[in-house]
Amino acid sequence: MNKPGFEFWFDFASTYSYLSVCRIEDLARKEGISIEWKPFLLGPIFNSQGWDTSPFNIYKAKGEYMWRDIERQSKKFEIPFNNPSQFPRNGLLAARVALASQSEDWCPEFISRVFSANFVEDKDIADEEVIASILNSLGMDALRIIAQAKSQDSKDELRLQTQLAADKGIFGAPSFVIGKEIFWGNDRLEDAFSWYNKHK
Amino acid sequence: MNKPGFEFWFDFASTYSYLSVCRIEDLARKEGISIEWKPFLLGPIFNSQGWDTSPFNIYKAKGEYMWRDIERQSKKFEIPFNNPSQFPRNGLLAARVALASQSEDWCPEFISRVFSANFVEDKDIADEEVIASILNSLGMDALRIIAQAKSQDSKDELRLQTQLAADKGIFGAPSFVIGKEIFWGNDRLEDAFSWYNKHK
Numbered sequence: 001m002n003k004p005g006f007e008f009w010f011d012f013a014s015t016y017s018y019l020s021v022c023r024i025e026d027l028a029r030k031e032g033i034s035i036e037w038k039p040f041l042l043g044p045i046f047n048s049q050g051w052d053t054s055p056f057n058i059y060k061a062k063g064e065y066m067w068r069d070i071e072r073q074s075k076k077f078e079i080p081f082n083n084p085s086q087f088p089r090n091g092l093l094a095a096r097v098a099l100a101s102q103s104e105d106w107c108p109e110f111i112s113r114v115f116s117a118n119f120v121e122d123k124d125i126a127d128e129e130v131i132a133s134i135l136n137s138l139g140m141d142a143l144r145i146i147a148q149a150k151s152q153d154s155k156d157e158l159r160l161q162t163q164l165a166a167d168k169g170i171f172g173a174p175s176f177v178i179g180k181e182i183f184w185g186n187d188r189l190e191d192a193f194s195w196y197n198k199h200k
Numbered sequence: 201m202n203k204p205g206f207e208f209w210f211d212f213a214s215t216y217s218y219l220s221v222c223r224i225e226d227l228a229r230k231e232g233i234s235i236e237w238k239p240f241l242l243g244p245i246f247n248s249q250g251w252d253t254s255p256f257n258i259y260k261a262k263g264e265y266m267w268r269d270i271e272r273q274s275k276k277f278e279i280p281f282n283n284p285s286q287f288p289r290n291g292l293l294a295a296r297v298a299l300a301s302q303s304e305d306w307c308p309e310f311i312s313r314v315f316s317a318n319f320v321e322d323k324d325i326a327d328e329e330v331i332a333s334i335l336n337s338l339g340m341d342a343l344r345i346i347a348q349a350k351s352q353d354s355k356d357e358l359r360l361q362t363q364l365a366a367d368k369g370i371f372g373a374p375s376f377v378i379g380k381e382i383f384w385g386n387d388r389l390e391d392a393f394s395w396y397n398k399h400k
Contacts, residue, residue: 061371
């Protein structure tokens with residue numbers, strides 16, 4: 001049986017996913033671990049819990065705390081962060097692009113730039129222009145990639161991916177998954193790496 | 201103006217509060233910080249969010265994750281832990297005792313033994329006999345203390361304390377509060393200490 005990979009499940013709208021996106025590649029390099037990037041949508045998972053938006057919007061005190069915590073945490077990790085003027089943003093198109101391109105070399109950089117657009121530059125990542133401009137900045141054929149991302153195949157693929165996340169027991173993002181072990185939250189990134197290295 | 205204290209808000213039924221109870225005194229000694237123990241009830245705060253029990257019971261995937269996470273975390277911190285046969289247990293009496301005795305030398309040890317009863321020995325901390333036996337083991341007059349904890353004054357005091365927690369913006373436990381800064385969760389204990397020491 002093959003050793004399970006190190007899966008990084010993230011949602012483009014998720015603040016704590018952003019912190020992990022900024023941290024994971026350096027840590028993975030140091031640990032000699034290669035990451036499997038797993039974009040998915042929290043929306044349907046939240047819906048199945050009876051929530052129609054982020055719990056940070058539904059539960060006021062928790063939401064206020066999260067914004068302050070992200071401010072402190074991004075300072076601690078020396079990560080640039082600016083409060084987005086809209087939360088959560090719709091990461092559907094970005095997730096379809098990332099999923100269809102997951103085996104491409106430029107995909108991690110695409111992911112990182114989309115997160116920066118949302119949480120540093122305060123751009124609307126639901127906007128095709130924003131995604132196209134990121135793809136162009138990477139030297140990619142934005143028109144072709146976006147057309148593909150809007151195909152039925154691509155829609156089905158992301159729906160399956162999100163169902164797979166739910167089936168694994170994922171309920172939030174970021175989640176780091178190694179076989180049957182789930183580590184939830186940016187706070188568990190180091191623990192997840194250490195688990196992976198202990199069990200290889 | 202006096203420097204704000206380091207407040208440790210906890211609920212006797214809370215698994216992650218237990219991890220912090222086991223860790224906080226050693227860390228506080230090393231940091232030279234004295235702790236203000238703040239027992240309160242999560243129940244009314246959860247109620248105001250529309251929950252009639254712990255979110256770990258309401259949201260199944262999150263609950264299953266929590267039990268696995270606590271198992272891994274307690275191993276990591278070398279903290280004894282056994283899954284309680286009932287969750288959450290009613291910590292009302294224990295909280296009233298702890299609140300009425302908060303300035304007593306024996307109070308931190310009482311708190312620690314109640315958490316062990318719940319999360320190591322699988323005893324029902326709602327049971328007066330269990331609380332009495334812990335008080336007796338500390339050489340205290342259990343009958344007198346429990347009678348006092350059941351007085352109207354004591355009930356009012358805990359109600360006020362829980363309202364104070366809500367007013368501060370506390371929505372979960374453990375929470376570490378320094379002036380207007382809230383640090384939520386056992387994962388933020390070190391950050392809270394470091395904040396406290398940087399701002400004294």
